[in-house]
Amino acid sequence: MEAAEYVTDAPVATAVHLAMTLRKPLLIEGHAGVGKTEAAKVMARMLGTNLIRLQCYEGLDAAMALYEWNYQKQLLHIKLSEGSNRSVDEKEHEIFSEPFLLRRPLLQAITQEDRSPVLLVDETDRCDEEFEAFLLEVFAEWQITIPEIGTIKATHPPHVILTSNRTRELSDALRRRCLYLWIDYPTFEKEVRIVERKVPGVNARLARQVARFMETLRTVRLAKVPGVAETLDWAQALTALHADHLDEALVAETLGCVLKDADDLKRFKAEVSTAGLSKFVALEG
């Protein structure tokens, strides 16, 4: 997985390996910004296959996830062929055929021709319980019935990765059918490696300082604990400013990359004014 630009540790690698071997959906949970979605992208890159993404949101229903008829096109077609002498049956057959079908992510995932794609069901916790049950049904059969066309069965069932931010508890039924992976905030060493790999031209000392800073920051009680995404944003910003180490002025200027909540900024400033910045920035190599 390292080859695919993803800095990983053993549990993530093992879980992805198992998901591919057992051909079971993998449910990934973790705090915001720890690289849950990234894991799916990497899996697709490793397998050299397409990534199909289904972004969940409240009110998402089967029609939007599966397929929809292209009604505008159908109406237009009916109007255009008004003068022709074809029978109603023929016309109906025509407008309910593949060219008029809009493939939504789930149908796309099933109808891949050459190889199994990776299907990413992102932020599964945001969809309704009814949709969750529908997903279960699809995962169990990998076939979809469209009344006008017939049953489509997947020749290459996709590899599935579901992510969740735990804004809602997913049902037991879904959980028990999935492999489970919890991604925690990275360790110091891992975060240094991530920064070095993802931010080209970053100063080695700066990378270590940033990682140490983030590690300490996450121990402070914050409303929005910064994830790896924030670390990378920050390291990128600092590199763009040609910084090679952290100091108080620089931190104050760029902290907006890391803390995105007014209360958190206040709390951090209070922490620094009592304990000093040295708590966050160790004087090391």
Place this chain on the structure above:
Amino acid sequence: MPARDLQRAVVRFGGLLRRHGLPVTVGELSDAVRVLDHIDIADRDEFYTALRTILVARLEEIPIFERCFNAFWRPEPAADPVMPGLITIPDGEPATPPGTPKVAGQRRDDVALDSWMSEDEDGETGAPLAVPAVSDREALMAQDFSTFGSEQLDEIVRLTIQIAKRLARRISRRRRPSRRRGPVDLRRTIRANLTRGEIIELKHRRRKRKKVRLILLCDVSGSMDLYSRFLLQFLYALQNAFGRVDTFTFSTRLTRITEHLRGRSYRQVLRALRDIRDWSGGTRIGESMAEFNAQWGRWLDRRTIVIILSDGWDCGEPDLLATELLRIRRRAARVIWLNPLLGNPSYEPLTRGMAAALPFLDHFAAAHNLDSLRALAGTLTL
């Protein structure tokens, strides 16, 4: 090592997990057996991760899994230094069954819960109790929970369940009529007009209303002891009658007990709850609310009602309680505080904690008898 032995051991391990509350399915176990061929079983870490990935389904289960794993798959003694991490196949049950180590200070709490359980058992196995007449029941409705004797327990439990069920039905059925029309639903429009050749009747799509969710935070500290037993019964009944409830208990720390309350009989629930530490200790409401916000704050939204059951005797910082309540208030649809002491006419919410909390509450009501629980219904619809 013979593969069959290892497979059997994995199945036995599944049994051990089940006994410790992990609902491991047959499918998961067969996956676990299947995967043995695909991983390096000599690598203890990889073996651990693989089993965990398959057999665990949520974050909360990981600590239990880890305890069971370490007790069951003991590392091979250092006799064979070449492969120090090798796992050994256990013959039978682990010598030391995993479980929460008992702390001396927990004794008292165990006793408190034990006595509930024994009372409960008496009610189930003992001679049939006389069913109170209607007038008796009315008297029960108004009686303060703290004055109930154990002989009345059965009836009160039954009434509590009844109220919870009625409450649940009311919450889930309530729909607000809306005259506003949503966007045009093309699929249904075309279907409805297929035979006409022209679009005459437009079908609209109305956004489905998200159902109300309850989050219950129940104080189980010493000062609430007399009430907790009934409130807990109420929570149990409410949760099992109404799906979208999440229940937490707090005293000095916060514990999510939703899973413990689900299904099962009330007696089993009490047994499971006995293992939860910190039962009937002091109270630190502010800290507990902070913990809730940090861990579960994301669950709050405009369709969530938060109910706090507590007498407001707070040994922590009132300022912290105020900040954290504000945080909840900002995100949730409604914050309701039920205080059993409010049933007493001479009570005034003057405790520091309670005074700090008051400005942030939508409702502040009593919860000292069955009537007050019944009155809750009105505040639980959005």
